[in-house]
Amino acid sequence: MQIRDVILAPGVGAFFYDDQAAIRAGAVQDGFVYTGAPVTPGFESIRMPAASLGLGLALQDGAVVWGDMMSVQYSGAWGSDPLFDSKQMEAVLRETVAPRLLDADVSKFLDANAYVLGPTEGRRLPLALEYGVSQALLAAAAHVPRTTMVEVLCREFETRLPDKRIPLFSQSGDSRDINIDKMILKSVDILPHGLVNSREKFGVQGSHFVEFVEHVAARIVDIGQPRYHPTLHFDVYGWIGLEIGQDPQDVADFICRVGDRVPGFALNIECPVDYGSLTGQLDNYAKIVSHLDDRGSNARVVVDERCNTFDDIKLFAEAKAAHLVQIKMPDVGTVADSARAVLICKQNGVGAYLGGSCAETDLSARVATHIALATGADMMLAKPGMGVDEGLSIVGNEQSRTLATLDYRRSQMAKNTGVTA
Template structure:
């Protein structure tokens, strides 16, 4: 076997883990912290630094191949895995996962994932483990076969070598205005996220949010280069439902009202409401999609909460319960399952957005780029962190390097042919 040892190294995520329930309940910000008691199990305070755990596969040629494990910013919310615990994950890796890794053929990515991610004590391994270990296995397969990670995905899922770049979506964090300017100056494809995660930011009847949407469109025209025309994508963290009401017709009416204020722009609204369960989310999002489509609206609904795992993605896609599904990579788990999720969306003619979290690392972001390009997702998140510059350069540069390598590979294949 090609793996002769397994290393573990504790690390940092690029942002913080936040207690979404406490924030929704009205926790007040004091500088960068939130004041008050946490509401979600596992949190000792409402905002804590994100942690990660790196897994290194020592191959027989003594090359060490790494992947990174972590959870998403709002861990333990919306049906997600609980807060990342480095000590617990390290123990599970040493006792259960490392011995399995020593027994697999690392040159075969999907097969090795299947073997390593077998249930333990009748339970699925933590999704963070699947995510980090699958990154390492994908890199190991690419190393052993002298290919890019994207080529491994294409070969294992019988996909053609991609030619199209995948649009990149940046998120603003709380430094909204400054980061919007940065995005516009850098001609980001999809912007700005907005972090509309509190009543203060959404406003009475959504007025504060609507003003922000109009400002982003106006600012794009003011300082954007000629011909620059991004998609406007706002994450409202369920606040339309919380402020306007959990009635699909009212939510659709509000979204149409917002869309009218930015004529000529495609408008994505992520997480308009949280209906409390997966099934309720599917049924009500499908109604909102149907209403918007019947009106010919330019607005598109993006689902995040309650759509976490591969099975969740399949159910939402088959029900047409979104125009665009965020495939949140740490919540899906294995990168092989993220590939499957994109292909399920495509088969059901639903948009596939390979997302993730600000809590990730540069290694997980780079692996996500290869996955996104290989499967030709509709868009991908600039990550990690909440700053624009770092995330956009990590994801954008990795995509450009990858496409240059794939172009060379394509030319070589044509010459051989």
């Protein structure tokens, strides 16, 4: 199946782009905006509406399939690509990628992906472009045989078709109290993220953070269903290192103390420290993991920052420098590499958290659901947006529909062949 034409459609992400460096430096929040000047190149203000650029592939049979290009919320921070520029993406797409697309056979996803998104003059294409184009190519590969994207992925990566859902992780944003109650009432598997991204939220020696963790656990008991027992997951944006110190033993001791305050709950701590480099992050996170394991703690470390590309993820997985690796899909690039990243984590006995960003779109979130199901990720982000309900609906319903479709096909096959599915 060939592509007849390429269509572009400007769009919006489901949240905002934020200048993380300015926020960490103490930018004051005024309502929904931050006051002061931005620090990270490309930002015109500290908080900017997220943008996307849709790519439509007009196929030979008249169908049009789509993918969305966008960046992560904290663009330009901790190794992420610069702030998304739709005009720049359009120029690269038309000059470099479109000719390859029009020459590609989209019936085999991995072959088309490698051909269209190969390096240009020895350099990778922008990751936002890789992300969106690969979504469209996966949709095209599924359209040709009229199957789901998960079936394409399972066939090409030689994995089993899924028969169970992937646990969902919801994030609260700044509206923490209301959104946490929503999560509990909806019995979310993993919660609440918490956006602990400032000294005000973390507190002196972590005092506010510890109180927050205890509050979430108590609220689950107060308003949750009797048998509801989620995993607690908090992203602290490096503030353990900033406030407690960077010594791996001290970091592990603090995490253990937090875990001791919520006995009976599994506890994930994301980005406890920023060690300033990939090597520093890799070496020191491995030590933190070792200390926690030696203590038999109920807490696990999740690596995010400084672990962006597939090659980075492979290093962390092989070194067991985290209990869970967040695979932040727009930072990884192609969705094929995100799938490979989940599989490399599983091969090394490390948890695979298929994540992304609140600044993504409904379309990219649905594609991510198929990646998670096909690879058996340990958890995935309920995205996009920061409103809880929208992300849970988009990702949760896509899972449900896909699994129901696969169950139906199994039952039909069993009926036609007389073999029990």
